[in-house]
Amino acid sequence: MKRNLIALSLIVVILAAPVLVLAQKQGLTLDGIINSIKNATWKVFGIIAIVMFVVAGVLFLTAGGDPEKVGTARKAFIWGVAGVIVGILAFSIITFVEALL
Secondary structure (H helix, E strand, O other), rough: OOOHHHHHHHHHHHHHHHHHHHHHHHHOHHHHHHHHHHHHHHHHHHHHHHHHHHHOOOOOHHHOOOOHHHHHHHHHHHHHHHHHHHHHHHHHHHHHHHHHH
């Protein structure tokens, strides 16, 4: 568990570093930096969601009528939809809190 947390923290730092450097070069404020990170995260989320749906579609196409493979494809699709819903809710909560502040 500790190893996963360290790996996740490292990935976040690696993904956020270019955004922070570009924000500092352009003289953005803290609000601008947060928006840059939020927009970059939203793009990465969109790419991951598209890949998940493509994988689920390929699983459906290659199932060949096998009920076990169709069930696996259906689960992949459902988890993809759940991920999109969670991502949209997270983005909405961040935007709502940002508007309140």
